Amino acid sequence: MNWLTRLLGTRTDTASLDAALRDAIASWEALAAPELGSAHFETRYVVINTEATGLDLDKDRLLAVAGIAIDREHLSPHDSYYAPLEPDAATALTNLLTFAGKGPVVVFNASFNRSLLERALDEHLGLTPDWTWLDLHWLLPALYDEHIDGPARLADWMKAFGIETFQRHHALGDAWAIAQLMLAAQARARALGLNTPRSLADLEHSRRQLRRHG
Amino acid sequence: MPAAASEMLVGASSDFLTRFSPFNRMEPEALEFLAERATLAFHARGSEILTPEMGQPTHFHIVQRGKVQARQLGPASVTDYAAMTLGPGECFPIGAISAQRPSTNAYVAVEDSFVFQLPAEDFLKLMQMSPVFHVFCTQYIASLLNQSRQQLQSTFAQRAAEQQTMTTPLGQLVKKAPIFVTPDSSIRAALEKMSEMRIGCMVITDAEQKPLGILTQSDLLPRVVLPGIDLQRPIGDVMTATPHVMSASDSAYDAALEMATHGVRHLLVVDSEGRLKGVVSERDLFTLQRIGLRQIRSSIEGADDLEALQRASRDIRQLALNLIAQGIGAEQLTQFISALNDALTCRIIDLARAKHDLYGIDYAWLAFGSEGRHEQTLSSDQDNGIIYACPEGTDQAALKSRLLACAKEVNENLAACGFPLCKGNIMASNPELCLTLEEWKGRFGDWIREPDPQALLNATIFFDYRVLCGNERLGDQLRGWLNRTAKAYSNFLRLMASNALQVAPPLGRIRDFVVEDDGTIDLKKSGARLFVDVARILALRADVASSSTVQRLRQAGNRMGMPAEEIAALIDGFHFIQLLRLRAQHLDTEHDAPGDNRIDPDKLNELDRRILKEAFRQARKLQLRLKLDYQL
Numbered sequence: 073m074n075w076l077t078r079l080l081g082t083r084t085d086t087a088s089l090d091a092a093l094r095d096a097i098a099s100w101e102a103l104a105a106p107e108l109g110s111a112h113f114e115t116r117y118v119v120i121n122t123e124a125t126g127l128d129l130d131k132d133r134l135l136a137v138a139g140i141a142i143d144r145e146h147l148s149p150h151d152s153y154y155a156p157l158e159p160d161a162a163t164a165l166t167n168l169l170t171f172a173g174k175g176p177v178v179v180f181n182a183s184f185n186r187s188l189l190e191r192a193l194d195e196h197l198g199l200t201p202d203w204t205w206l207d208l209h210w211l212l213p214a215l216y217d218e219h220i221d222g223p224a225r226l227a228d229w230m231k232a233f234g235i236e237t238f239q240r241h242h243a244l245g246d247a248w249a250i251a252q253l254m255l256a257a258q259a260r261a262r263a264l265g266l267n268t269p270r271s272l273a274d275l276e277h278s279r280r281q282l283r284r285h286g
Numbered sequence: 287m288p289a290a291a292s293e294m295l296v297g298a299s300s301d302f303l304t305r306f307s308p309f310n311r312m313e314p315e316a317l318e319f320l321a322e323r324a325t326l327a328f329h330a331r332g333s334e335i336l337t338p339e340m341g342q343p344t345h346f347h348i349v350q351r352g353k354v355q356a357r358q359l360g361p362a363s364v365t366d367y368a369a370m371t372l373g374p375g376e377c378f379p380i381g382a383i384s385a386q387r388p389s390t391n392a393y394v395a396v397e398d399s400f401v402f403q404l405p406a407e408d409f410l411k412l413m414q415m416s417p418v419f420h421v422f423c424t425q426y427i428a429s430l431l432n433q434s435r436q437q438l439q440s441t442f443a444q445r446a447a448e449q450q451t452m453t454t455p456l457g458q459l460v461k462k463a464p465i466f467v468t469p470d471s472s473i474r475a476a477l478e479k480m481s482e483m484r485i486g487c488m489v490i491t492d493a494e495q496k497p498l499g500i501l502t503q504s505d506l507l508p509r510v511v512l513p514g515i516d517l518q519r520p521i522g523d524v525m526t527a528t529p530h531v532m533s534a535s536d537s538a539y540d541a542a543l544e545m546a547t548h549g550v551r552h553l554l555v556v557d558s559e560g561r562l563k564g565v566v567s568e569r570d571l572f573t574l575q576r577i578g579l580r581q582i583r584s585s586i587e588g589a590d591d592l593e594a595l596q597r598a599s600r601d602i603r604q605l606a607l608n609l610i611a612q613g614i615g616a617e618q619l620t621q622f623i624s625a626l627n628d629a630l631t632c633r634i635i636d637l638a639r640a641k642h643d644l645y646g647i648d649y650a651w652l653a654f655g656s657e658g659r660h661e662q663t664l665s666s667d668q669d670n671g672i673i674y675a676c677p678e679g680t681d682q683a684a685l686k687s688r689l690l691a692c693a694k695e696v697n698e699n700l701a702a703c704g705f706p707l708c709k710g711n712i713m714a715s716n717p718e719l720c721l722t723l724e725e726w727k728g729r730f731g732d733w734i735r736e737p738d739p740q741a742l743l744n745a746t747i748f749f750d751y752r753v754l755c756g757n758e759r760l761g762d763q764l765r766g767w768l769n770r771t772a773k774a775y776s777n778f779l780r781l782m783a784s785n786a787l788q789v790a791p792p793l794g795r796i797r798d799f800v801v802e803d804d805g806t807i808d809l810k811k812s813g814a815r816l817f818v819d820v821a822r823i824l825a826l827r828a829d830v831a832s833s834s835t836v837q838r839l840r841q842a843g844n845r846m847g848m849p850a851e852e853i854a855a856l857i858d859g860f861h862f863i864q865l866l867r868l869r870a871q872h873l874d875t876e877h878d879a880p881g882d883n884r885i886d887p888d889k890l891n892e893l894d895r896r897i898l899k900e901a902f903r904q905a906r907k908l909q910l911r912l913k914l915d916y917q918l
C-alpha cells in the first residue's frame with residue numbers, strides 16, 4: 073500500500089462496518105471521559121503498544137496491537153489484550169477500543185505508536201479517539217533522571233530497571249515491559265506529589281516545551 | 287482475543303516463578319493457579335509494603351525484582367534475626383497469612399522493587415491445592431515456632447532482669463560520684479558547677495559530706511531570680527534544709543514511693559554512716575513505670591473478682607496521671623491506657639463468660655468511638671457492641687438472649703470499674719447493638735445508602751469499631767465489606783466530607799484563637815475531632831483497615847502520595863491536642879465535668895500556645911485537602 077492509495081482510497085465509514093462492530097463502537101463512544109484529577113490508585117491506565125513492519129511511518133504498516141491495564145497501581149495478567157490486524161483489522165481495532173475505554177492511555181514513544189495507531193483507526197473505523205496520551209519516552213527521564221537524563225530507547229530503560237520480557241519487539245512483549253515501567257513511573261510521580269493523570273500530562277507537556285526551546 | 291494476551295502474560299509470570307524454589311517443584315496446575323491470580327505492583331525504595339499496623343495481611347507477596355527487608359518491630363523480636371533481606375523469588379508473610387493475624391515484621395522495599403501479590407484467600411486455596419507448597423509453608427512456620435520458643439525464654443529472662451531493677455538497692459542505682467558544695471559556698475559558684483556538670487540540683491553537705499540541704503532548678507526562680515538575691519551570698523541561705531534522704535540499701539521501689547508521697551523529684555542517697563553517695567532523680571526511676579505497667583497488667587490478668595478489677599482500674603488511672611506528670615508523649619500514653627483498658631475489659635468479659643454459658647458461640651466484642659480508635663482518654667464512657675455468627679438451624683433468639691445476658695453483666699462491671707454507662711445506650715447489652723455479621727452489614731449499608739444526618743453521625747461512632755476480644759475474623763470480614771461498600775457510594779463519602787468540614791479549626795484572623803463565650807476552646811469538638819473525621823474518610827477511600835486516627839493518616843496518606851514530612855506534621859499536631867486534653871483531665875478528672883476537654887489558651891505557656899496554633903494549622907491543612915478532593 074503506498075501513500076497515494078492510503079490517501080485516496082480505503083478510508084472506511086463507520087456505517088459500512090457490520091452491526092456488532094457498530095454497536096461496540098457506539099457503546100465505546102458513549103463511555104464517560106475519565107476523571108483526570110483522581111489519584112493513581114483510583115485510576116485505570118491502559119498501556120498500548122503496536123508492532124509494525126518497520127520503523128518508517130511513511131512506508132511501514134501496523135501488524136498488531138496490544139494493551140495492558142494498570143488498574144489502581146496493579147498489573148493483572150487478565151486485564152490485557154493482544155490482536156494481529158490480519159485477517160480482520162476492524163474487529164482487532166474495535167476490540168482494542170473496548171479494552172482501552174476512554175483511557176488515559178500510556179505509550180512508549182508516541183510520535184511513532186500514536187501516529188501509526190491513529191492512522192489505522194481512522195482508516196479502518198473512521199474515528200480518532202480523544203484519549204489523553206501519556207508518553208513514557210518523555211516522562212521517564214523527567215521522573216528518573218538519576219538513571220537516564222534525557223529521552224532514551226526502551227531497551228535502555230529496561231536495562232536501567234532490570235526489567236525483562238518474554239519477547240522483545242512483540243506488541244504484547246514490549247507492552248509488558250512498558251507497563252512495568254509505568255508502575256515505576258507512578259510510584260515516583262506520587263513521591264514527587266504528582267498524584268493524578270493530569271499532573272503526569274502536565275509534566276510531559278512541560279518537558280516537551282523545554283526540549284523545543286532548550 | 288483477550289484470552290491469548292492473558293495466556294502470554296500468565297506464561298511470563300510462571301516462567302519467572304519456575305526459576306525459584308518452591309515454585310519450581312510445584313504441581314503444574316497449582317503454578318498456573320498462582321501465575322493467573324498474581325498481580326504485579328511496584329514499591330519505591332524506602333516504602334512500606336506490609337507492617338503490623340496494617341492488620342491481617344490481605345495479600346501474599348513474591349519479590350519479582352529488587353530487595354525487600356523484613357524488620358523486627360517492637361522490643362521483643364520473635365525470630366533470631368533483626369533484619370533479613372528478601373530478593374527475587376522470595377516471599378512473605380508466610381506465618382501471618384497462614385495464621386490470619388497481623389505480621390510481626392515490617393516489610394520495607396530497600397531498593398525500587400517489583401513485587402507480585404496474591405490475595406490471601408487464594409494463598410489459602412493454593413496451600414490446599416498444592417502439597418509441595420503446603421510442605422514449604424508448614425516447614426517455614428515450624429522453624430518460626432522454634433525460634434519464637436527460644437525467644438519466649440529470653441523474654442522471661444529479660445523480665446526477671448527488670449524485676450531485679452525494681453528491687454535494686456539505691457546504692458547500685460547511683461552511677462555518678464556525688465557532686466556537692468558546703469553551705470558557705472557562694473550561690474554563683476554552686477550555679478556555675480550545676481551548669482558545668484549539667485545537673486538539675488545541687489547538694490549541700492557539711493565537712494564530713496553529710497547532707498544539709500538541696501537546691502533544685504525549680505527553686506531558682508522563686509528563691510534566687512525573682513527576689514534578686516546577690517549571687518555572692520552563701521548557698522546555705524537559699525537551700526531547702528533537711529532534704530529527703532534514703533539509705534543506699536533501700537530499694538528503687540522505696541524511692542519511688544517516697545517521691546510520690548512527698549512530691550519531690552530528687553532523693554539523696556547516703557551510706558551507712560550518713561555520707562552522701564549520690565542523687566536519684568525521678569528520671570532514673572522512669573524504668574520503674576514500665577514495671578508498673580507490667581504489674582498492673584498481671585494483676586488484671588490474675589484478678590478473679592470485681593473488687594480486684596476495681597483496684598486495677600484505679601491503678602491504671604494513677605499510672606496514667608504519673609506518666610502525664612513525667613511528661614510522657616500522648617502517643618505512648620494513650621497506648622498505655624488503651625492496652626490496659628483492653629486487658630481490663632477482656633478480663634471482665636472472661637469472668638462474665640464463666641457465669642454465662644457461651645460455649646460454641648462465635649462472637650466478638652466490639653469497641654466503638656474513641657475506644658475503637660485506641661484514643662481513650664481518662665473520661666471516655668463505654669461504647670461497645672457484639673458481632674456474632676448464627677449457624678443455620680440455630681435458634682437465633684435463644685442464642686442472642688444468652689449473649690445479651692452476658693453483655694449486661696459486662697456493661698455493669700465496666701461501669702463499676704470506672705467506665706460510665708453510655709447515656710446513648712451504645713452498649714453491647716442493647717439488643718440493637720448485638721447483631722450478626724449480616725445484620726451489621728444491613729445496618730451499615732442503610733446508613734451508607736441513605737446518609738441522613740443521623741446516619742452520618744452514627745457512621746462517625748460505629749465505623750471506628752475494632753474487635754477487643756473474641757473472633758477477630760468477624761470484625762475483619764465486616765471491615766472488608768464496609769470499605770468496599772463505602773467506596774462504591776461516592777455520595778456517602780462526599781456527605782461525610784461535608785459533615786467533617788462543619789467545624790473549622792479555632793484560628794482567628796486577628797487574635798491567635800477564636801474562643802467560645804467562656805473564653806475556652808473545646809479541644810475535642812474543635813480539635814481532635816477535626817483530625818479524626820478526616821482520617822476516617824481517607825481510610826474508607828484508601829481501604830485502610832486500621833481504626834486508629836494516626837494509623838489511618840499514616841497509611842492512607844502514604845497511599846495518596848502525601849509527603850512523609852507532611853504526614854508526620856499532621857500526626858504531631860493531633861498528638862499535641864490529645865496531650866493537652868489528657869493534661870486538662872489530669873487536673874479535672876471528674877467524669878463529664880463541664881471542664882472536660884476545655885482549655886483556656888491564655889493560661890497556656892507561650893511554647894504550648896505556639897504548638898497548639900501549629901496543630902490547628904495542620905488541621906486546617908487536612909480539611910483543605912478534603913475540600914479540594916470533594917470540591918466542597
